[in-house]
Amino acid sequence: MQREPLGESFGTTEEHARRLDEGDALSPFRDEFYLEEGSVYLDGNSLGPLSRRSEVEALNALRDWRERGIRGWTEGPQPWFYLSEKLGALTAPLVGASPEEVVVTGQTTVNLHQLVATFFEPGNGRTKILATGLDFPSDIHALKSQLRLRGLDPAEHLMRVPSRDGRLVEERDIVAAMTEEVALVVLPTVLYRSGQLLDVEHLTREAHRWGILVGFDAAHSVGAVPHSFAPWGVDFAFWCGYKYLNGGPGAPAGLYVAREHLGRRPGLAGWFGSAKDRQFDMEHELTPAEGAGAYQIGTPHVLSLAPLLGSLEVFRDAGIERVREKSLRLTGYLAYLVEHELSGMGFGIGSPREDRRRGGHLALEHGEAARICAALKEAGVVADFREPNIIRLAPVALYVSYTDVWKTVTVLRKIMAQKSYENYENTRGVVA
Numbered sequence: 001m002q003r004e005p006l007g008e009s010f011g012t013t014e015e016h017a018r019r020l021d022e023g024d025a026l027s028p029f030r031d032e033f034y035l036e037e038g039s040v041y042l043d044g045n046s047l048g049p050l051s052r053r054s055e056v057e058a059l060n061a062l063r064d065w066r067e068r069g070i071r072g073w074t075e076g077p078q079p080w081f082y083l084s085e086k087l088g089a090l091t092a093p094l095v096g097a098s099p100e101e102v103v104v105t106g107q108t109t110v111n112l113h114q115l116v117a118t119f120f121e122p123g124n125g126r127t128k129i130l131a132t133g134l135d136f137p138s139d140i141h142a143l144k145s146q147l148r149l150r151g152l153d154p155a156e157h158l159m160r161v162p163s164r165d166g167r168l169v170e171e172r173d174i175v176a177a178m179t180e181e182v183a184l185v186v187l188p189t190v191l192y193r194s195g196q197l198l199d200v201e202h203l204t205r206e207a208h209r210w211g212i213l214v215g216f217d218a219a220h221s222v223g224a225v226p227h228s229f230a231p232w233g234v235d236f237a238f239w240c241g242y243k244y245l246n247g248g249p250g251a252p253a254g255l256y257v258a259r260e261h262l263g264r265r266p267g268l269a270g271w272f273g274s275a276k277d278r279q280f281d282m283e284h285e286l287t288p289a290e291g292a293g294a295y296q297i298g299t300p301h302v303l304s305l306a307p308l309l310g311s312l313e314v315f316r317d318a319g320i321e322r323v324r325e326k327s328l329r330l331t332g333y334l335a336y337l338v339e340h341e342l343s344g345m346g347f348g349i350g351s352p353r354e355d356r357r358r359g360g361h362l363a364l365e366h367g368e369a370a371r372i373c374a375a376l377k378e379a380g381v382v383a384d385f386r387e388p389n390i391i392r393l394a395p396v397a398l399y400v401s402y403t404d405v406w407k408t409v410t411v412l413r414k415i416m417a418q419k420s421y422e423n424y425e426n427t428r429g430v431v432a
């Protein structure tokens, strides 16, 4: 599946884009999604759009509540009591795990707290947590607070591998920071700004050589990139449900715990981590579930979980390998068009060029990124701006076409030629 990034001979004409669309086996999936007429949605790495199947499942959950009340927990086509585990099983193929190693619960950040509370066991000179200087802020907040809870000063015990260029983090720098003082490595699979995909397998192997446990924040890769967490030996991972998984705003997150660790006492315990057949014994002694369900805390957000039933079905039908193949081609095509159609306009590409190092989005850099992003939105191209100079463009394989990518670059060229971005306020710091 590895192809040379731009080795394929793309063309710059609209006709060429149309031909790429005609050869696209995933194009029928576009009709499954609600997309604004005439607009190009490139922000699915922040919030995926609603699919018809997700809508049906959300309405089904409301119907079951309306018609069954409390009985909805245990009766009906989709009893709520088992929903988190069922969704875990449906997500398992996307992360390369067995069904019992995955559960859909909580939030990305809460799951990180849970996993660090469970896996971080400072002692015997191993007291440090290793992360990167380009991590998503919430992860760093969580890691620092977990250290403080153990009486450890984050300034000393949280090590962040710096980026050399502000965009990428080199795997060899991460490996070089692994020592016998490190208890835990927590890394992103894909960096949220540059879209760099780290070599998860290699980093896991190196961490284990040092006797370090390793976990991954896969918020920017689940649903875009295939994973083999279990075969690679990853100890734990977590991700969110509302980006590439299209679960809707605030959709619950996922977590994976390797089979060999199942049975480890949850750091943050609650009654929904109970073995299903023991939960209603109401004992004050927790009998944890045997699978990853043990790491749930409280009552699941049923109405927010329901859309994932539909969207995970879409992934089952589309196949994550095909999604990845098209995604790489879309970002490769986008990079090609930027280079050929926008040269001399001050743009740069801040994402890795090699397919094996690139996630699902491209970071387009420009000194006027904030205002260009605003002009794009006005022209019907939805992207987002990230400090200090990045326009993130996510051509998501399930619902973005090659023609959409072509249109995006055509709109960008017009914005630059007419300098229409100058009409916009500098919106730096405003969330897209």
Ligand SMILES: *Cc1c(COP(=O)(O)O)cnc(C)c1O
Pocket: 107, 108, 109, 110, 136, 138, 139, 188, 192, 217, 219, 220, 240, 253
């Ligand atoms: C989106 C994202 C999060 C979000 O965390 P929430 O708890 O869902 O708000 C965390 N980490 C990364 C890398 C993300 O991209």
